[in-house]
Amino acid sequence: MGGGRTRRMPRAERERQMLDAAVQIIARHGYAAASMDEIAELAGVSKPLVYLYLNSKDDLFTACIRREAAALTRAVRAAVRSALPADRRLWAGVLAFFTYTAEHPDGWTVLHLQARTHGPRFAAEADAVRAEMTAFVTRLIATAARESPHSRDLPARETEGLAVALIGAAESLADWTNTIPAATAVQAATTLMNFAWSGLGDLMSGEQWTEPVGA
Structure with missing residues (x-):
């Protein structure tokens, strides 16, 4: 199941999915309460992949x-x-x-x-x-x-x-x-x-x- 969730796609499209998920979670729960696990789940990727692409929660928020x-x-x-x-x-x-x-x-x-x-x-x-x-x-x-x-x-x-x-x-x-x-x-x-x-x-x-x- 994990392999299906992280199927290959263009990097820009993958990042867009992550940012879309992060914007939704941060807007609804606040930055402090936003969970990287929840963001990854909503984006349909693994949490390590979020960190691989966007380094840290702070960097993810800045990108959003x-x-x-x-x-x-x-x-x-x-x-x-x-x-x-x-x-x-x-x-x-x-x-x-x-x-x-x-x-x-x-x-x-x-x-x-x-x-x-x-x-x-x-x-x-x-x-x-x-x-x-x-x-x-x-x-x-x-x-x-x-x-x-x-x-x-x-x-x-x-x-x-x-x-x-x-x-x-x-x-x-x-x-x-x-x-x-x-x-x-x-x-x-x-x-x-x-x-x-x-x-x-x-x-x-x-x-x-x-x-x-x-x-």
């Missing part, structure tokens, strides 16, 4: 984080096309983000929740993908401002701050949406656009909120 991060950023980048108007570009990216997190809830749990709570090595991996997304959204907002009828150049600090706020809101909304039965990616994306774009749209038009005099 990196795979989910790459897939998420790839989905968002692919959705945002430069030919679209500014609001449509933002909508496309936001919808792609929520579509991915809705279709891969275990992957999102590993990337956003588990990676941030089990030590600096894993938190650094999660921080790296957030930094990449922040840079991407910062450029998106800056381009939208320059292309607006008022052709504004927002200060770099403000543009990056807007990107950080938008990403933080998206992450929190994804966590919340995935706990709501029947919630959809379109609903989540629409909620975020209603929350964010109205304010961004005013900003692109030169209208800014300022602290009331005497406050």
Whole structure:
């Protein structure tokens, strides 16, 4: 029976099976409680083979984080096309983000929740993908401002701050949406656009909120 479970197949396919199993187990039980025996069993391989391919539980977890991060950023980048108007570009990216997190809830749990709570090595991996997304959204907002009828150049600090706020809101909304039965990616994306774009749209038009005099 053991020989049947570990039949020969391309290394990439075998690793994909292991990572799929690890993501599912870690998302549902947490990294600390995740058992390498259970991961191997779910992947249909022996535990020694998991160690042979991925060295250690820490390395396996790191590989899971990196795979989910790459897939998420790839989905968002692919959705945002430069030919679209500014609001449509933002909508496309936001919808792609929520579509991915809705279709891969275990992957999102590993990337956003588990990676941030089990030590600096894993938190650094999660921080790296957030930094990449922040840079991407910062450029998106800056381009939208320059292309607006008022052709504004927002200060770099403000543009990056807007990107950080938008990403933080998206992450929190994804966590919340995935706990709501029947919630959809379109609903989540629409909620975020209603929350964010109205304010961004005013900003692109030169209208800014300022602290009331005497406050």
